[in-house]
Amino acid sequence: MSEPPVPATSVLITGASSGIGREMAVALSGAYSLILNGRDEERLEQTRLACQAPERHLCWARDLADATTLATALPAFLRQHDARVVGFVHCAALLKVLPLRSVTLAQAQDVMNTNVLAALEITRLLLRKDVNSKMLRSVVFVSSIASQFGARGFATYCASKAALDGLMKALAVELAPEVRVNSVLPGGVRTPMTEAMFDDPATAERLMRDYPLGAGLPSDIANAVAFLMSDQARWITGHQMVVDGGRSANISA
Amino acid sequence: MTTFNPLRLDGRHILVTGASSGIGRRTAVMLHALGARLSVVDRDEAGLVSLGAELSAGEAVAQHVADLSDIAGIEALVGRCVDAGGRLHGVVHCAGIQAIVPVRTLQIDGWRRIFAVNTEAALMLGKCLSSRKVYAGQHGAIVFISSVMGTVGSVGAVAYSMSKAALDGMARSLSLELASRGIRVNCIAPGFVRTPLFEQTERLWDEETKRAVEDLHPLGFGEAEDVAHAVAFLVADTGRWITGSTLVVDGGYLAR
Numbered sequence: 001m002s003e004p005p006v007p008a009t010s011v012l013i014t015g016a017s018s019g020i021g022r023e024m025a026v027a028l029s030g031a032y033s034l035i036l037n038g039r040d041e042e043r044l045e046q047t048r049l050a051c052q053a054p055e056r057h058l059c060w061a062r063d064l065a066d067a068t069t070l071a072t073a074l075p076a077f078l079r080q081h082d083a084r085v086v087g088f089v090h091c092a093a094l095l096k097v098l099p100l101r102s103v104t105l106a107q108a109q110d111v112m113n114t115n116v117l118a119a120l121e122i123t124r125l126l127l128r129k130d131v132n133s134k135m136l137r138s139v140v141f142v143s144s145i146a147s148q149f150g151a152r153g154f155a156t157y158c159a160s161k162a163a164l165d166g167l168m169k170a171l172a173v174e175l176a177p178e179v180r181v182n183s184v185l186p187g188g189v190r191t192p193m194t195e196a197m198f199d200d201p202a203t204a205e206r207l208m209r210d211y212p213l214g215a216g217l218p219s220d221i222a223n224a225v226a227f228l229m230s231d232q233a234r235w236i237t238g239h240q241m242v243v244d245g246g247r248s249a250n251i252s253a
Numbered sequence: 254m255t256t257f258n259p260l261r262l263d264g265r266h267i268l269v270t271g272a273s274s275g276i277g278r279r280t281a282v283m284l285h286a287l288g289a290r291l292s293v294v295d296r297d298e299a300g301l302v303s304l305g306a307e308l309s310a311g312e313a314v315a316q317h318v319a320d321l322s323d324i325a326g327i328e329a330l331v332g333r334c335v336d337a338g339g340r341l342h343g344v345v346h347c348a349g350i351q352a353i354v355p356v357r358t359l360q361i362d363g364w365r366r367i368f369a370v371n372t373e374a375a376l377m378l379g380k381c382l383s384s385r386k387v388y389a390g391q392h393g394a395i396v397f398i399s400s401v402m403g404t405v406g407s408v409g410a411v412a413y414s415m416s417k418a419a420l421d422g423m424a425r426s427l428s429l430e431l432a433s434r435g436i437r438v439n440c441i442a443p444g445f446v447r448t449p450l451f452e453q454t455e456r457l458w459d460e461e462t463k464r465a466v467e468d469l470h471p472l473g474f475g476e477a478e479d480v481a482h483a484v485a486f487l488v489a490d491t492g493r494w495i496t497g498s499t500l501v502v503d504g505g506y507l508a509r
Contacts (some may be wrong), residue, residue, distance in 0.1 A: 177471060
């Protein structure tokens, strides 16, 4: 009698359709089977095709701002593909630079849903035995140095990233030693989300002055996430890993 | 989970202090395995000789016996490293004194010696690397082994905490000064790692104390190897955009 087939183990990456998330997917695609999440089905498929061994990876198109539907959608997706998640990387994030007077509660709730509550809900679901067979080992949240410092127009973004880091520390303590939980805090990396800031020459010049090592690349963040996911970081949990070209050391600039 | 391979260090000359034992030794072994050319420094000559035997295959390893509390002698020491192995790409300062002394019995000479080896030697090594005669001109990386005690306090750790918090602060300012030369400066803050240094301290504890301290680490006590992996990540090009930061490798100690 043959053994029952072993379910495929995967790493789930949210926000994989562009920017840091896409680079992360490509960087991790050699070592892991991936479940790629993003809003845009077509761009998600482009990410999959840019990965090593595209046939090994799955696309899961879904808007995380609708966090309440994840409790049915994620288990159904994993069941459908007989997949188990060993690693979870939360890259999805909304950033709308708005002065406080223009912020609406509805928009703030979208930001908190995508940036924080989706991370909480997905981690919660991946810990359920009936959903993921206790397979989860490592979680990395892509936070931001905006969790540590203020900036004009960043009220909802700073609040969401500080909340994400708080969630990360609490989960690191609660889920040890089975699951490690860390966050990576990038500074200004050139991605579609931040391109608008780099387009303005005055802002671009200020950014270059503030960053001792210049602007970062998505691969710089992907390297840090890949390290935290791996066994080489087996004794690292609850850490906010700053990857920012020296920006936070240079905060007096 | 699969293993993540940091980029290789072939052709790079790296100075590792405190290399005879503990974190320094595991770091030397790991950087050597990644292809680096090493200069290793320690005051324990026998330890260096046994490290040399362990690293007999691969790139040459130059051994230098020195006591780093002699700050004034560090410039000449670095000069000897450059003479023997060429200009340097990186420095990893693992040498350190970890003494638990209540402030009541702490003596001036005692805290100055701790500060000299843990902190001032690090500054002098960073200063030396900033010289064109010493620095190879690219892929520059300095890593100071700090401690979680640089961030939080502990009874009896006054001098040690002070020396490690100073390292974190030094790395931030030094990183800004050396960024234009392509030298990155970072700290790693380990929690309690099983090393000979730690075992000295551990022997002073009863079972209950030992369990209580281990319980402060959600992942338990660490191994020197865990810290060495983090050093390799920061020294290699994987840490290309990381400077002025402290990487905490502590099994969750500071998250609680």
